[in-house]
Amino acid sequence: MKNNRRNFLKLGSLAGLSVLSGWSSDATGATNTPKASRRPANFNMSGYAAPALDTVRIGFVGLGNRGPGAVVRMSKIEGVAIKALCDIRPERISHVTKLLENTNHEPATYTGSENAWKQMCEREDLDLIYIATPWYLHTPMAVYAMEQGKHAATEVPAALTLEECWQLVEVSENTRKHCMMLENTCYDFFELLTLNLARQGYFGEIIHGEGAYIHDILEGNFSKTKYYDMWRLKQNMRNGSLYPTHGLGPVAQIMNINRGDQMDYLVSVSSRDFMMGKMAKELAERDAFYQQFAGKSYRGNMNTTTIKTQLGRTILLQHDVTSPRPYSRLHTISGTKAYAQKYPLPGKISEGHEGWLSSEAMEELEENFQPPIVKKIGELARQIGGHGGMDFLMDWRMIDCLRNGIPLDMDVYDAAAWSSIGPLSEWSVANRSGAIDVPDFTRGAWKQNTPVDVELTKGGTTQILAV
Secondary structure (H helix, E strand, O other): OOOHHHOHHHHHHHOOOOHHHOOOEOOOOOEOOOOOOOOOOOOOOOOOOOOOOOOEEEEEEOOOOOHHHHHHHHOOEOOEEEEEEEOOOHHHHHHHHHHOOOOOOOOEEEOOOOOHHHHHHOOOOOOEEEEOOOHHHHHHHHHHHHHOOOEEEEOOOOOOOHHHHHHHHHHHHHHOOOEEEOOHHHHOHHHHHHHHHHHOOOOOOEEEEEEEEEOOOHHHHHOOOOOHHHHHHHHOOOOOOOOOHHHHHHHHHHOOEOOOEOEEEEEEEEOOOOOHHHHHHHHHHHOHHHHHHOOOOOOOOOEEEEEEEOOOOEEEEEEEOOOOOOOEOOEEEEEOOOEEEEOOOOOEEEOOOOOEOOHHHHHHHHHHHOOHHHHHHHHHHHHHOOHHHHHHHHHHHHHHHHHHOOOOOOOHHHHHHHHHHHHHHHHHHHOOOOOEEOOOOOOOHHHOOOOOOOOOOOOOOOOEOOO
16 A cells, blocks of 8 residues: 555445455446456566468447448558448448448448347457447457457447456456557657657657547537437546547657556546536426436536656646537647647647747658658548548558557557546546556556557558558
8 A cells, every 4th residue: 555545445445345346337337446456467468469460351340430430441451351340220231331332342241239249259250350339338349359369449448447447458468369449649640740759859758748638529419319329428427537548648658658657646626517417407308308318417527637657757638528619639748858739739849938849840850750650651541531540540550560460559558558547537536536546457567568669660561552
């Protein structure tokens, strides 16, 4: 026990449960009790290179908002075979099947049953399950896929509770199958530039980083058609940093989290809900469908979470998806020699208090430190698209790593650690912003694990088909 502030036994007794019982959760995934420890690792997945796959045979599950775009992007990458599509709604299957009409892909389809995805995972001719379903299905699907001998790639967040985080870690280690969280922001162009600059020592020692997900989707959360079975509105009945990984991922890579540093503990505070409860009440007065959501507790408009790392760095994360504010992912890196910030302005860099570098100096910096992956396929990625091209960079890199038998840029420890901020922040908010430890999912291996390869020293051989 480190001190009274972070005494897990005390925290467990406050919740009326033993620390050995893990995290309890209700139907929405809210958590209230920390788990103190887990059994030692039996294999280190950091830096693990699975056997090379000349052709990566993929099954997709979840063809609502994110899935169709992923299918189209993958169809443009060499060495990909789209073998199966799955969604509980037949009309989504039909929609995506039409998107593949002018390609060489003729996938089998699975639909009409809540367990159809399991049948797909059980196929012997699949190497990778690509998961783009509602959040609460990410861990069950990824775990089952790995247990069936497939690699798993899941949309964000990968898990909603600490128990789920540990499940992902342990199953990945036991099966030696990759579990990659599809954190596309790590492949956005300015974020890649700052990662490369950090590796070259441009920022000096990294002191502090900031990230955010500020996106006004209030009306979308209450839409009857945008999110299947209103799943995202139901998730917003939790109170914490519910979607932390978009802002955290790029900062964590720059700080070498799980690969030289580790998140130690966090504190989190939320404003009250000024908007969601009110909107639910107003809608319920006009439409009986919304009565099930009236009178419920919703997360505060703004959540602010602060993290301290083992090496003494700090990270600030913010989450707000209802206030009428401009979109922001607030990518900020502060070092002993330089500073970078993106949002609300385009990416800017400063070397002192005098102000930002000039446009000419920024162009020179970008030219000299352009990351190898951007040099190689950046322009093609922009043409193909997916959030400006970062989605395609992510998909291409994952396939190229699998085809060349090299480690993925993001492993299961990243998926677990970055996702764990959600439930940990919920506990902190519920306990007057008390500090709580971030579990070490690497069980000490972070001290020896090597940083992500940004030089493209291996691989880079996968071609892009005609755009």
